Amino acid sequence: MIHSQLIKKQRMILFTSIFLVIATAIISLGIGYSSVSYDRIIPTILGNGTFKEEFVLFSIRLPRIFITILCGMALALSGAILQGVTRNDLADPGIIGINAGAGVGITIFFLFFPIDAGSFVYMLPFIGFIGALLTAFSIYVFSYEKGKGIQPIRLVLVGVGFSMALSGAMIVLISSAERQKVDFIAKWLTGNIWGADWPFVLALLPWLIFLVPISFMKAQPLNLLSVNEPVSIGVGVNLQKERMILLLVAVGLAASSVSISGGISFIGLMAPHLAKSLVGPRHQLNLPITIFIGGWLLLLADTIGRNILEPDGLPAGIVAALFGAPYFIYLLIKKA
Known part of the structure; x- marks a missing residue:
């Protein structure tokens, strides 16, 4: 039986994770090599944008954001399962x-x-x-x-x-x-x-x-x-x-x-650990949070990478590794 207070905490963290994903997605929509003004995003979505604004938003930004979030979710959930099955926090x-x-x-x-x-x-x-x-x-x-x-x-x-x-x-x-x-x-x-x-x-x-x-x-x-x-x-x-x-x-x-x-x-390493630290080891509670943290981490890495170096940017995998590698070393030392 899961305590009601823990369920409330899980829901609050889950909503916070969803908010982070949405907020980062909105920020990612408006910045980049071909930018769209934030006050033009809603009119463009409603069909009142220029050809350039619609092309940037619907052909470049939105599909990339969706792909990044979905891939982050999949990697995070995969990591959580591997850590549970192998009983290894480094998986x-x-x-x-x-x-x-x-x-x-x-x-x-x-x-x-x-x-x-x-x-x-x-x-x-x-x-x-x-x-x-x-x-x-x-x-x-x-x-x-x-x-x-x-x-x-x-x-x-x-x-x-x-x-x-x-x-x-x-x-x-x-x-x-x-x-x-x-x-x-x-x-x-x-x-x-x-x-x-x-x-x-x-x-x-x-x-x-x-x-x-x-x-x-x-x-x-x-x-x-x-x-x-x-x-x-x-x-x-x-x-x-x-x-x-x-x-x-x-x-x-x-x-x-x-x-x-x-x-x-490293997305599949960091996201499950963050979720477990927030709501504990029970997978009924931490898997939903793991998914959204994973989507947010990869979206954040891609957003940062795209805007560090223009026009090509820095690959999201490299940005994720810059954060994830030190965390992996920390966990390795902790388990040793």
């Missing part, structure tokens, strides 16, 4: 190699398979999912110890090793590719929000619509998986079944996100 789809696995799959598909322009956008999440799933399975096998289950520290070390190896494999793959394709993969590696158009929103949205409710429905099993295995077995949890379902959900969320946003790390 993050970028840090432990899942994002890199999706990247290798996308790189191979982009370089060596015939691409139909009409279906390319919608194929990317599936290709990324296959690459990420194979990587996650390999990491799981190497991190598992018979009789003891997954070893948390070993999982991070194996994941970091896979991430570095797969990033190297991507560089080898593109070393002899065409310049245009090399530029695309290079943007992906830096976490540049390259898929900033409405078809990418439509490609990503079904994954979240399907996987987010499953995550919420599995909040109680995730609570039990976060404690030690004997306790979980004692209360009747089918460990292997629940773990496999949740890992598939986490991989699907991460792969669908990074296939469009690029190789972004």
Whole structure:
């Protein structure tokens, strides 16, 4: 039974998180290389803007904002699930190699398979999912110890090793590719929000619509998986079944996100920790907050990055890493 005061606190923090997302989105709408005056945003949305204002708002700003928020939400939720399933506070789809696995799959598909322009956008999440799933399975096998289950520290070390190896494999793959394709993969590696158009929103949205409710429905099993295995077995949890379902959900969320946003790390590490520090470890309470904090963090990183250097800006993945890497080191020292 969750105390009513804690539920009230959760709702207040949830509304605050939503407000931060909306406020940052409004700020992001009006600033950038091609800016729109804030007093012209509402008239333009209502159809009374100039051609330039409508083009900037509807073809550049809004799709990018939606993509960034959705990708941040997916990465944050994926990180929360991975931390619960592995009982490791350092788990993050970028840090432990899942994002890199999706990247290798996308790189191979982009370089060596015939691409139909009409279906390319919608194929990317599936290709990324296959690459990420194979990587996650390999990491799981190497991190598992018979009789003891997954070893948390070993999982991070194996994941970091896979991430570095797969990033190297991507560089080898593109070393002899065409310049245009090399530029695309290079943007992906830096976490540049390259898929900033409405078809990418439509490609990503079904994954979240399907996987987010499953995550919420599995909040109680995730609570039990976060404690030690004997306790979980004692209360009747089918460990292997629940773990496999949740890992598939986490991989699907991460792969669908990074296939469009690029190789972004640390959002899935920071957002769950912030949510847990605010409302505690129960996933029924912290998962909704995790989602909105993740969306806000990536939107904030992208907004800052776009306006640091003009006209191209700094990739959101680099900005997120500037904040996330020190936090990861802090957690690593804390656990040591």
